[in-house]
Amino acid sequence: MNWSEFFAMKGYGFYVWGSYGMALLIFIIEIALVRHKRTITLQELRMLRDAEKEE
Amino acid sequence: MAINWFKYSAPATFYELAGKLVPWFAWPSALLFAIGVYIGFFVAPTDAVQGEAYRIIFIHVPSSILSMFLYLIMAGYAALGLIFNTRLSSMMASALAPTGALFAFISLWTGALWGKPMWGAWWVWDARLTSELILLFLYLGFIALHASIDDPRRADRASALLAIVGSVNVPIIYFSVKWWNTLHQGSTVKFTGTSMHVAMQQAMFSVLAACWLYAIAVTLARVRSIILERERNTQWVAELPEARS
Numbered sequence: 001m002n003w004s005e006f007f008a009m010k011g012y013g014f015y016v017w018g019s020y021g022m023a024l025l026i027f028i029i030e031i032a033l034v035r036h037k038r039t040i041t042l043q044e045l046r047m048l049r050d051a052e053k054e055e
Numbered sequence: 056m057a058i059n060w061f062k063y064s065a066p067a068t069f070y071e072l073a074g075k076l077v078p079w080f081a082w083p084s085a086l087l088f089a090i091g092v093y094i095g096f097f098v099a100p101t102d103a104v105q106g107e108a109y110r111i112i113f114i115h116v117p118s119s120i121l122s123m124f125l126y127l128i129m130a131g132y133a134a135l136g137l138i139f140n141t142r143l144s145s146m147m148a149s150a151l152a153p154t155g156a157l158f159a160f161i162s163l164w165t166g167a168l169w170g171k172p173m174w175g176a177w178w179v180w181d182a183r184l185t186s187e188l189i190l191l192f193l194y195l196g197f198i199a200l201h202a203s204i205d206d207p208r209r210a211d212r213a214s215a216l217l218a219i220v221g222s223v224n225v226p227i228i229y230f231s232v233k234w235w236n237t238l239h240q241g242s243t244v245k246f247t248g249t250s251m252h253v254a255m256q257q258a259m260f261s262v263l264a265a266c267w268l269y270a271i272a273v274t275l276a277r278v279r280s281i282i283l284e285r286e287r288n289t290q291w292v293a294e295l296p297e298a299r300s
Contacts, residue, residue: 006096012108015172019111019165020092023118026157027269034276041280045287045298 066143066282067291073275080275084268091261099254111169112255116243117263119162121270122190123225125155129197130222133215145211146285148218149201150278154270156194162187174238182231183239186224193221207285 009016063069095113102109129151136145166184167177178184197214204210232241243251244259251259286292 009107009110010101012106012172015108015168016110019114019168022164023114023161026161030154030157030273034273034280037277037280041283042298045283045292045295048287049293049298 064141064143066146066286067289069143070279070282073279077272077276080268080272084265084272087261087265087268091258091265094254094261095258099258100252105173108169108172111165112243113258113262115162115165115169116259117266118158118165119187120244120263121266122155122159122162122187123228125151125158125270126190126194126218126225127222129155130218133211133218136211137215137219142208142285143282145208145215146278146281147274148197148211148215150274150281151270152194152198152201153277154273156191156198158266158270159187159191159194163191179238181237181239182235183228183237186228186231189224190228193217193224197221 007013007017063072091113095110099110099113101107129148132144132151133148135141136148163184166187170179171177197218200217201210201214204213231237232239283292283295283298292298
């Protein structure tokens with residue numbers, strides 16, 4: 001079996017790779033969002049502290 | 056065992072513990088995904104009835120199982136928060152909701168892409184599909200309700216009630232293929248065993264384990280930010296090295 005045959009999935013390639021592709025995309029996006037939220041949260045904590053120092 | 060489990064119900068100690076645990080769940084998850092997908096595509100044979108399209112099962116079934124279990128775990132944490140007034144339980148419920156919603160979405164998406172070549176339709180208003188769609192809406196409703204109330208403790212209580220009432224939907228999803236005459240095929244994995252080929256089982260259970268580990272890792276990582284946000288006025292957060300500039 002060669003690779004183009006493998007990716008064709010006997011005509012079901014769109015459905016099979018569309019499923020796995022979406023799942024992978026969602027996992028990547030979710031991981032990126034969780035990391036981004038951590039960065040933002042830590043930034044906010046620092047800003048909050050700096051604001052308190054100035055008072 | 057002299058471990059004081061209640062120690063970890065305090066947000067400050069759980070924050071540390073969660074941070075240490077994340078890589079221990081994340082890396083095995085990635086490995087198991089790779090193993091499961093490898094077996095699913097290179098070892099498992101072609102299905103006699105559904106041809107190559109059946110290979111969607113290795114992601115469809117695990118994400119459907121996760122979407123249901125994560126809901127029950129979320130509702131359980133929400134109920135604990137409601138009954139015992141424990142802050143961390145409510146934070147865990149909030150951290151689980153987005154991941155559960157995403158697994159419900161993956162389940163519906165992969166189901167549509169499987170339904171089109173097998174049934175000739177992306178979507179039918181079948182009992183299994185409709186109840187899974189309601190599950191996605193319950194997750195979204197939980198997230199939206201929590202976000203719409205400014206006081207976090209009141210938000211916890213209101214959304215906990217929604218989560219608890221909504222959990223009646225989970226057994227409906229599970230038994231829908233038995234109770235009603237549906238287009239959706241019966242359960243692949245039953246409590247009494249499964250009729251699948253050994254390699255198909257290995258692929259599916261590897262991906263299932265990978266999804267569990269992924270869900271735990273991403274929830275623990277998310278709850279750490281929620282803890283910091285909600286405890287930001289406390290002394291221990293002020294003393295955290297990562298929050299110092």
